[in-house]
Amino acid sequence: MRRERLINAALLLALLAVPLWAWAADEPFTITLATRVAILALAGVGLNIALGLGGLVSLGHAIFFGIGGYAMGILASHAQDHAPLLESPLLIEGTKSMPVIWLVAVIASALAALVIGVLSLRTSGVYFIMITLAFGQMFFFFAVSWPAYGGEDGLSIYVRNEFPGLNTLDPIQFFALCFALLAGALLLNARLARAPFGLALSAARQNEARVQSVGIDSFRLRLVAFTISGAITGLAGALFADLNRFVSPAMFSWQTSGEIMIFVILGGVGRLFGPVAGAALFILLEHFLGGLSEYWHVFLGLLLLGVVLFARGGLIGTLAGREVAHD
Amino acid sequence: MSPILLIEQILNGLQFGVMLFLMAAGLTLIFGVMGLINLAHGSLYMIGAFAAAAVAGWSGSFLLALAAALAAAAAAGVLVEILVIRRLYRRDHLDQVLATFALILIFSEGTRWLFGSFPLYLDVPEALSGPVTLPGGIRYPLYRLVIIAIGLAVAAGLFWLIARTRIGIRIRAGENDREMIAALGVDISRLYTLVFALGAALAGLAGALVGALQSVQVGMGEPVLILALVVIVIGGIGSIRGALVGALLVGLTDKLGGFLLPLLFRGFMEPAAATSAGAALASMLIYILMAGVLIFRPTGLFGAGT
Numbered sequence: 001m002r003r004e005r006l007i008n009a010a011l012l013l014a015l016l017a018v019p020l021w022a023w024a025a026d027e028p029f030t031i032t033l034a035t036r037v038a039i040l041a042l043a044g045v046g047l048n049i050a051l052g053l054g055g056l057v058s059l060g061h062a063i064f065f066g067i068g069g070y071a072m073g074i075l076a077s078h079a080q081d082h083a084p085l086l087e088s089p090l091l092i093e094g095t096k097s098m099p100v101i102w103l104v105a106v107i108a109s110a111l112a113a114l115v116i117g118v119l120s121l122r123t124s125g126v127y128f129i130m131i132t133l134a135f136g137q138m139f140f141f142f143a144v145s146w147p148a149y150g151g152e153d154g155l156s157i158y159v160r161n162e163f164p165g166l167n168t169l170d171p172i173q174f175f176a177l178c179f180a181l182l183a184g185a186l187l188l189n190a191r192l193a194r195a196p197f198g199l200a201l202s203a204a205r206q207n208e209a210r211v212q213s214v215g216i217d218s219f220r221l222r223l224v225a226f227t228i229s230g231a232i233t234g235l236a237g238a239l240f241a242d243l244n245r246f247v248s249p250a251m252f253s254w255q256t257s258g259e260i261m262i263f264v265i266l267g268g269v270g271r272l273f274g275p276v277a278g279a280a281l282f283i284l285l286e287h288f289l290g291g292l293s294e295y296w297h298v299f300l301g302l303l304l305l306g307v308v309l310f311a312r313g314g315l316i317g318t319l320a321g322r323e324v325a326h327d
Numbered sequence: 328m329s330p331i332l333l334i335e336q337i338l339n340g341l342q343f344g345v346m347l348f349l350m351a352a353g354l355t356l357i358f359g360v361m362g363l364i365n366l367a368h369g370s371l372y373m374i375g376a377f378a379a380a381a382v383a384g385w386s387g388s389f390l391l392a393l394a395a396a397l398a399a400a401a402a403a404g405v406l407v408e409i410l411v412i413r414r415l416y417r418r419d420h421l422d423q424v425l426a427t428f429a430l431i432l433i434f435s436e437g438t439r440w441l442f443g444s445f446p447l448y449l450d451v452p453e454a455l456s457g458p459v460t461l462p463g464g465i466r467y468p469l470y471r472l473v474i475i476a477i478g479l480a481v482a483a484g485l486f487w488l489i490a491r492t493r494i495g496i497r498i499r500a501g502e503n504d505r506e507m508i509a510a511l512g513v514d515i516s517r518l519y520t521l522v523f524a525l526g527a528a529l530a531g532l533a534g535a536l537v538g539a540l541q542s543v544q545v546g547m548g549e550p551v552l553i554l555a556l557v558v559i560v561i562g563g564i565g566s567i568r569g570a571l572v573g574a575l576l577v578g579l580t581d582k583l584g585g586f587l588l589p590l591l592f593r594g595f596m597e598p599a600a601a602t603s604a605g606a607a608l609a610s611m612l613i614y615i616l617m618a619g620v621l622i623f624r625p626t627g628l629f630g631a632g633t
Contacts, residue, residue: 057421119618123625126364126420130560131621134614137553141610147603254553258428265425295440301432308426309414 004320008273015276016179023172031171032243033287037280038178039239044263044275045185046232051261052270053198054225055205060116060132061260063139064230066252067112068105068237070143073155073247075101080158098163098177101238109234110227117226121219136254143249154248161242168242178239182276185232190272192228201225233260262300266307268314277315331465336586337579342471344578345478349533350555351562351570352485353526359565360501360522361416366427367407368530368555369548370434375400375531376538376547377438380447389452393535400531401524408523413516431549439545446542449535474536481529482571489567498522502565557617563630572628577613584612 015037022030043065050056078085078094086092095101120131144152159169166173192198204211204218211218241247250256259282267278285303289296311318354368378399383392407430415423450456451470458466489495497518500508509515534548541547558577562569589605596604620628 051421057424059424119622123621126358126564127560127621127625127627129364129420129424130556131618133553134557134560134617138611138614138618141614142607145603145607145610254549261425262428265421269421295436297432297436298440301429301436304429304432305411305426308422308429309411312422 113230369552404527563627
């Protein structure tokens with residue numbers, strides 16, 4: 001437990017120190033890598049609430065990642081074309097303001113998670129995995145075949161969106177924003193896990209019948225967890241789109257869902273900092289193995305296989321020992 | 328809308344459905360007997376297609392290519408079962424999903440390494456190329472009819488295998504009570520390898536047959552895999568009958584939806600808008616079908632209640 005805290009602190013410091021060093025050494029590419037780690041970790045933190053706390057194996061989290069991305073893409077593209085989003089019955093303009101985009105991304109993905117949750121939480125086990133996968137494919141094909149916002153080609157945004165008081169085009173300032181949001185989400189996750197809600201959710205994962213028998217509605221617990229989880233992943237999607245200044249249906253693809261899950265698993269399921277460790281490892285592997293060989297996915301696959309078969313606690317589990325903090 | 332076009336689409340739907348059944352039958356058997364959810368099934372399909380294309384290119388014989396596809400996919404299945412899958416039977420579904428997702432990464436990139444990124448081509452054998460005229464004056468490609476026939480024959484063969492043979496009895500017994508049949512002296516781990524190899528061979532056959540209709544390339548397996556998963560979820564996981572009904576339902580829904588929806592929308596929209604809206608909805612239709620089935624029957628049409 002104490003060791004896990006030390007590892008967590010070291011991870012957070014490293015994620016902060018590397019880009020600061022890169023900023024001093026004038027290496028903007030390294031800052032961008034760190035920004036990607038922070039954003040993907042944020043998406044993972046979202047999934048970890050459903051997967052780690054709630055035991056909900058969702059293979060459809062790309063939905064929320066994509067909705068966040070498209071929330072940013074649609075709002076910003078209307079703003080850059082000076083074409084209002086809606087004229088009647090009331091005028092809605094596009095916007096380049098990050099806080100507004102974030103709010104829209106969070107609300108839209110939370111709503112989507114609520115609806116999808118109501119429908120798919122009726123099932124469990126493999127059926128839940130499959131129905132979330134199917135919803136993901138539904139969104140993917142819709143994004144591909146809907147021509148209004150780029151269809152298969154996606155949408156490009158020419159200039160990064162604005163945040164009051166900051167210059168978001170400066171890599172280190174954009175990183176700071178993403179890092180702050182990640183820290184906020186981690187704090188929320190830690191508070192949730194200790195709150196009565198998180199304890200009940202964990203209990204429902206371990207023994208549903210007992211939780212039901214003391215009068216707690218486990219369906220409602222899971223629905224709330226799934227909604228919060230979707231909202232956080234949606235926020236990460238908006239940031240990811242802003243980082244690339246590009247959105248495409250690939251954000252909705254099931255490979256994206258698989259990758260978000262890989263961050264969580266590589267790092268350690270249910271560990272608070274699992275997604276951070278996993279995303280950092282993923283980006284490091286992508287960067288270094290991708291530089292060595294075009295076929296780096298083979299090594300990623302072997303590593304993932306090794307973790308699943310032999311090191312079930314993931315990176316943090318291996319370093320910090322077996323017991324999980326809030327179980 | 329002419330009836331000829333409609334019948335053509337129905338035949339396309341059947342052909343697609345039968346193809347999905349070959350994939351779904353293996354998946355559902357593996358799930359039913361071993362309780363394993365195998366995402367790498369699409370990779371076995373890809374291996375079948377690549378083996379067929381390579382052997383056809385080398386020997387020029389389509390039959391040899393089919394045999395190679397069956398053999399390669401079954402061999403890959405046995406290898407994967409012994410090295411990896413065997414360790415996953417007692418794990419939860421999350422571990423199974425992840426480990427088999429890892430296998431997809433390994434197989435896809437490994438194939439790209441061996442064969443490169445350019446697609447291979449497999450020709451329809453000469454004896455089966457060209458259209459035939461069906462009663463009613465419909466001209467339809469002979470090869471697609473043959474695929475429908477092969478698929479239905481495989482379905483019949485599987486039902487016979489499961490219902491009437493000693494192996495089938497063991498498979499059904501393994502589904503019900505693993506310990507009991509092990510106690511009766513059946514080598515359960517050999518039985519599991521056999522079931523896995525059978526499923527893999529069916530996926531390889533599907534890959535080789537479809538490989539002659541489309542290009543053979545890395546990543547061809549995953550879209551089919553997802554549809555096959557949709558099929559077994561609609562049919563009820565573990566049920567071969569459910570897989571057949573689900574596969575035909577999904578095949579027909581997909582082809583007829585893509586054909587009929589734009590026509591339907593044209594009734595109250597401009598043609599251009601109707602075409603794009605119809606196509607958008609049609610591409611989502613099978614997932615809507617699946618979500619609908621699960622909402623009303625959370626364990627699928629033929630699934631056992633949990």
